Amino acid sequence: MYSYTMAQWLFFFYFYCFFGWCFESAFVSLKKRSCVNRGFMRGPFLPLYGSGAIMMLVVSMPFQHNVLLTYVAGCIGATVLEYITGVVMEVLFKVRYWDYSNQKFNFKGYICLTSTLAWGGLTILMTRIVHKPIEQLVGDIPHNILMSIVFILTIYIVADFTLSFKAAIDLRDILVKLEAAKEELERVQKRLDVIIAVSNEGREAKKQERGERADELLSSIEERLLGLKGKIQSGVLTYPESMREEILDLWMKYKINLEKSRQLKNLMDIYKRRLIKGNPTMVSAKFKHAFQEIKDVVYDRLKK
Structure with missing residues (x-):
């Protein structure tokens, strides 16, 4: 069982937000063959990955010695998180920041079987390989230094998230x-x-x-x-x-x-344009044509 302090949990969350941004931005940039600053926020953080990582650690706690149950718990936990996040964001902002509608065995475009299976594999990778050296690294950081790092990151991320949230509401x-x-x-x-x-x-x-x-x-x-x-x-x-x-x-x-x-x-x-450029797969079912016009405006400005 994990026995971390609140500061350590927060550091893990911020670290995996950053790690997720690195992974996602690199993957999308290679796919689009251009540099893409991926995500909802302007800075190098993806809250969904940080939340997903913490969720993986929590749901896998009772099954740390059973690979199969860890996999199943990761599949279920991450899929539920992805579905709830997708629904809430679309209700709030009237757009989807990801859409699996073109994937087989998807449910309303929010989740799909391929993603669910991948989440299970990532949970095993996370709990068995990735997290162990990170856990060791954080454990070696003196408490006062860790608290200072977490405090600075919290201020920055809260400010960035607030501005990004406002931009998303304005876009809506x-x-x-x-x-x-x-x-x-x-x-x-x-x-x-x-x-x-x-x-x-x-x-x-x-x-x-x-x-x-x-x-x-x-x-x-x-x-x-x-x-x-x-x-x-x-x-x-x-x-x-x-x-x-x-x-x-x-x-x-x-x-x-x-x-x-x-x-x-x-x-x-810049914040609204950043949201669109950083999420090239964004769609809006309710405002399909209006959103496409806005995307055209953003990408036309990029060409100039």
Whole structure:
């Protein structure tokens, strides 16, 4: 049984957060063939790995002399942790920081069989090989020095996590507002369809497909509004005053939502961009198109 002080437990947590960041960043960087600072936080720490490592130590305590039971305990414990973390993060931030939907035997994209089996193997590797020298190293550090290290790391990590959490919440709010703007644009486009149909141009309205992304909607709406404006000015189309006022109102709504979309995308500061760049597999089921637009903005800025 492990008998560590609180300072030692915290040091182990921070160490494995860092170790996990090294492993994950190296793996993803090699896969993407470019340097990727992986993770939720800006600094070199991945809390999921630190939590997973501590969980592995705890669940394997009763089975330290039984490899099979250690493996099973690691599979179950880590999978439960990964599932709960994934669900909570998506509820809070409206995005998934990992997604196993393309893997066989996955459950709602949060967990999958391959990952579960790997967690069991990592638990054995962790408890039988990796942790022993780390345990020895920490045991040799004088208590006062260890406390100072833990204190400094705690301040840094809490500050980093707070800023990262705020950035994730801000990113969520941007997604919500972009989606609201998109819904308003869809209402504008539907009304334009009716106006165009009334003017005996139903065939034109039917040929134009409704864009799913906000930028596609904006382009389609602008084209239709400019078309109507040109035909009204040339005398090809005549509308009663009430409909002219409605078209003007639709034009104003278009301009307002165009500016709103631009402003929201310009709110992507370094922490929000860091979240997206550090998690290239991030997805958002609820705000799929809005999130893809934001990702396009981030990666377009990287190319400049």
